[in-house]
Amino acid sequence: MLIVDDHPVLAQSTRSLFLSMQLADEIDVCHTAAHTIATLQGDADWFRIWLDIDVPGARGLSLIRKVHELGLARRAAVITAVENPDWQVEIKSMNFLGYVPKATGFEAFKHAVQHIVQGREYFEGLQQHRPPSRLTKRQVEILKLVARGHASKEVARQLKLTPGTVDNHVSAIVDALCAKGRTHAVALAIEYGYIPPEA
Incomplete structure (x- = not known):
């Protein structure tokens, strides 16, 4: 063990x-x-x-x-x-x-x-809370660039997307993580292990 x-x-x-x-x-x-x-x-x-x-x-x-x-x-x-x-x-x-x-x-x-x-599950008292939403690979890619301080236009240029598409992804990320904004979403993504702290 x-x-x-x-x-x-x-x-x-x-x-x-x-x-x-x-x-x-x-x-x-x-x-x-x-x-x-x-x-x-x-x-x-x-x-x-x-x-x-x-x-x-x-x-x-x-x-x-x-x-x-x-x-x-x-x-x-x-x-x-x-x-x-x-x-x-x-x-x-x-x-x-x-x-x-x-x-x-x-x-x-x-x-x-x-x-x-004995190999049996034990989750005593587990509440039926909404599980944290999973982020897609694309959302994680975008978050890593946002964490490095890149604006939507720069993220869009690097990933060959339109700025509007990046903004839509960021909005979806904020909603999925129940964050208050971009910066909070980055902090939560680090806390939840989606992106490394050095990002």
Whole structure:
């Protein structure tokens, strides 16, 4: 098993609990997104992966999206202090096994973990919120250029579109992310992992 948590005491406490529950003989711990990705890209065949959302090197759901891209969602669950109903819905839609808030009581936490170890989904208390809209590849391309400070005319020139088409895309992006404008849409896109922070 692999536990991903940037807080060493919490990571070791979780590891000790899992060992006492006899869930696995070997449990490794990663503290950063980069270390996690490198570990997951290695040769090990992970039975279960327990991910915290807010670790160094991750923004929003960026680490979650990477684990999904690696094809490991059905082996992974989220254990986090971040209680974001929209993120829960999105994580469930990516076929992860569960979303367990760290504030869950001890017995409920153990129940959730056992449920997930058995390969069953656990999204207790999941509200039926509107999932965040998916952005198209073209919208992400446009957002990356907007994030670099390009105006609609410059974006249109680089992507061989009309400025009106770019403005329509930007408007759709703002609506999809429930943003207040272009700048807010860029910030949300970075937070949700659609574009890298360096954009």
